Amino acid sequence: MINFRYHVVSIIGIFMALAVGVVLGAGPLQRTINTGMNRSSSAAASDPQLSAQAEAEAAGLKALASSSLTGSLTGTQVALVVLPGASDDDVAAVRSTLTDAGASVVGRVTLTDNWQSTSMSQYRATLSTSLASHLESAAAKTASADGVVGYSIVQVLTSSGSETDLLRQILTDKSTPLMMIDEDPTGKATTLVAIGARAQNAATASSAPTSPDAWVGMAQAVGSTSGVVVGDASSRDAMISRIRSAGTAVTTVDSVGTTLATVDTALALSTKATGARAYGVGSGAQSVIPSNK
Incomplete structure (x- = not known):
C-alpha cells in the first residue's frame, strides 16, 4: 500500500532521475517535491485516477531501479x-528489495515496547550494566544505557560465542523481553537494517510515551555495522528526525512505507559513500536518493 503523503510527487521526480542517471540533491528540487506533495496528498487519497497513476509510477520506479540494484548487494x-509499530x-x-539486489537476509528480530518505553528507562539503565560486561565493541564502553542495549542487539545478530549467548538470554528474558528473535541469524549478519513505524502508526506503536534516547542508541549501534x-521524518519529533538532529553516525532513510524508501535502503547499503547520510524527502534529508559514486 502506498503512503500518498510522501509518494505521489517524489516518485515522479525519482523515476525521472533514475532514468537519466541524475543524482538528486537536497536543494531546490527537494523543496519542490515537498511542496508538490503537500498540495496533492489529499487529492491522491480521493482521486482513483491519481491513485492508479501513483501505483503505476511506483511499479515503474521499482522496475527501473532493479537494473541498478541487481547484484549490487551480492x-x-x-x-x-x-x-x-512497523508495518509487516x-x-x-524492504526484504524483497534487498534480496532482489542480491543480499541474503539471514535473520530478523522484533523489538518490544520495553525497548523504547520511557516507563522502562530505569530498567534499561540497570540492565545496561550487566549487558556491558559481555560486549565486544569498544565503542559500547562510552555509549549511553540505551546505546549499550543497541550494541547488545547488534552483537547477538553479528557474532557468536558464550558472551553473545548471555546477551541473547538477557535481551529475550520472558519476564521483561526487549527483543524477540523471529529468525536466528546465528551471528552471520554483517550489517543491519532497522525498520520503524509509518507516521500514522507511530502514535499508536506503544500505549506509553517513547524515548528518543532508545532510537538514538539503536541507531548508533546500527551505524557501527554500516547499516x-x-x-x-514527517515531523520534528518523528524517529528519523530525532536521530538526524542528534547527529547520530548512521545512514537514515525516511518515507517508510513508500517504494522510494525501499529503493533508497538498498541503494544506501550498496553505495560507496562513507559516513552518516540522510536520504528521502523528510526533515533533515540531505538528498532524495543515494549516489552510486
Whole structure:
C-alpha cells in the first residue's frame, strides 16, 4: 500500500532521475517535491485516477531501479530489526528489495515496547550494566544505557560465542523481553537494517510515551555495522528526525512505507559513500536518493 503523503510527487521526480542517471540533491528540487506533495496528498487519497497513476509510477520506479540494484548487494548478509509499530508490509517490501539486489537476509528480530518505553528507562539503565560486561565493541564502553542495549542487539545478530549467548538470554528474558528473535541469524549478519513505524502508526506503536534516547542508541549501534535505519521524518519529533538532529553516525532513510524508501535502503547499503547520510524527502534529508559514486 502506498503512503500518498510522501509518494505521489517524489516518485515522479525519482523515476525521472533514475532514468537519466541524475543524482538528486537536497536543494531546490527537494523543496519542490515537498511542496508538490503537500498540495496533492489529499487529492491522491480521493482521486482513483491519481491513485492508479501513483501505483503505476511506483511499479515503474521499482522496475527501473532493479537494473541498478541487481547484484549490487551480492555477498551482503543482512539482519532486519523490526521496531515497535512497523508495518509487516513495509518489512516485507524492504526484504524483497534487498534480496532482489542480491543480499541474503539471514535473520530478523522484533523489538518490544520495553525497548523504547520511557516507563522502562530505569530498567534499561540497570540492565545496561550487566549487558556491558559481555560486549565486544569498544565503542559500547562510552555509549549511553540505551546505546549499550543497541550494541547488545547488534552483537547477538553479528557474532557468536558464550558472551553473545548471555546477551541473547538477557535481551529475550520472558519476564521483561526487549527483543524477540523471529529468525536466528546465528551471528552471520554483517550489517543491519532497522525498520520503524509509518507516521500514522507511530502514535499508536506503544500505549506509553517513547524515548528518543532508545532510537538514538539503536541507531548508533546500527551505524557501527554500516547499516541503515528506515522510518518516519514527517515531523520534528518523528524517529528519523530525532536521530538526524542528534547527529547520530548512521545512514537514515525516511518515507517508510513508500517504494522510494525501499529503493533508497538498498541503494544506501550498496553505495560507496562513507559516513552518516540522510536520504528521502523528510526533515533533515540531505538528498532524495543515494549516489552510486
